[in-house]
Amino acid sequence: MTKQEILDAIHGKMIISCQAIPGEPLYLEDDSVMYLMARAAKRAGTPAIRTSSIRDVAAIKKETGLPVIGLVKINYPGYDSYITPTMKEVDDLVAVGSDVVALDCTLRKRGDGTTINEFIAQIRQKYPDIILMADISNYEEGINAWKCGVDIVGTTMSGYTDYTSKKDEPDYELMTRLAADIDIPVIGEGKIHYPDQAVKALQTGIWSIVVGGAITRPLEIAQRFMKAIDEGVK
Numbered sequence: 608m609t610k611q612e613i614l615d616a617i618h619g620k621m622i623i624s625c626q627a628i629p630g631e632p633l634y635l636e637d638d639s640v641m642y643l644m645a646r647a648a649k650r651a652g653t654p655a656i657r658t659s660s661i662r663d664v665a666a667i668k669k670e671t672g673l674p675v676i677g678l679v680k681i682n683y684p685g686y687d688s689y690i691t692p693t694m695k696e697v698d699d700l701v702a703v704g705s706d707v708v709a710l711d712c713t714l715r716k717r718g719d720g721t722t723i724n725e726f727i728a729q730i731r732q733k734y735p736d737i738i739l740m741a742d743i744s745n746y747e748e749g750i751n752a753w754k755c756g757v758d759i760v761g762t763t764m765s766g767y768t769d770y771t772s773k774k775d776e777p778d779y780e781l782m783t784r785l786a787a788d789i790d791i792p793v794i795g796e797g798k799i800h801y802p803d804q805a806v807k808a809l810q811t812g813i814w815s816i817v818v819g820g821a822i823t824r825p826l827e828i829a830q831r832f833m834k835a836i837d838e839g840v841k
């Protein structure tokens with residue numbers, strides 16, 4: 608699919624994130640079940656899947672035929688960012704055919720001493736035509752990524768940097784401001800736990816949303832029930 612076809616397909620819709628990393632109940636060392644989550648997501652009507660790891664990008668593309676937003680979560684010494692932090696992960700995602708490459712575009716420390724602006728420029732030089740999604744945590748980072756020439760800005764990291772507020776709900780204000788001020792698609796992502804929040808997020812004027820754990824992380828879903836019951840029965 609072309610960039611425009613992918614953007615048109617996700618417009619006004621919910622992308623479902625299917626992810627499990629080591630330590631999570633659905634993570635298997637030698638195999639992956641995320642393609643089954645993606646099967647369910649496709650049946651529900653999602654136009655695209657977001658996933659982490661090379662093996663899951665490959666398996667989910669094969670299973671669903673849907674466009675995939677791929678990322679690789681990896682921790683390197685000296686890097687605060689862990690979503691596609693270096694060119695190695697970009698190379699691997701391009702090689703496996705990830706339709707969109709998502710990367711951390713916060714302004715935090717990068718272990719190789721480059722700024723995020725330099726890293727984006729290096730990616731653009733090597734792969735002029737790939738579709739880049741910038742995962743940012745605040746307005747300044749969203750504007751910066753847009754000016755650096757990414758294709759999509761996502762609010763993914765809001766609440767996950769030590770300078771953003773840790774509320775357990777979507778960052779509607781960030782979505783509203785970015786949607787108003789930049790002329791590329793903004794994806795609202797992070798802490799959309801309930802259908803009414805998904806609707807409210809889309810009403811901020813953003814292009815699309817990503818919902819992950821509320822659909823594809825059974826431990827998170829079960830804990831939400833447990834907490835509500837504990838608090839309600841007190």
Ligand SMILES: CC(=O)N[C@H](C=O)[C@@H](O)[C@H](O)[C@H](O)COP(=O)(O)O
Binds near residue numbers: 796821
């Ligand atoms: C902060 C971070 O590492 N976020 C990751 C990014 O891909 C995923 O773990 C999230 O599940 C995804 O952003 C969707 O968010 P939520 O699961 O809240 O719907």
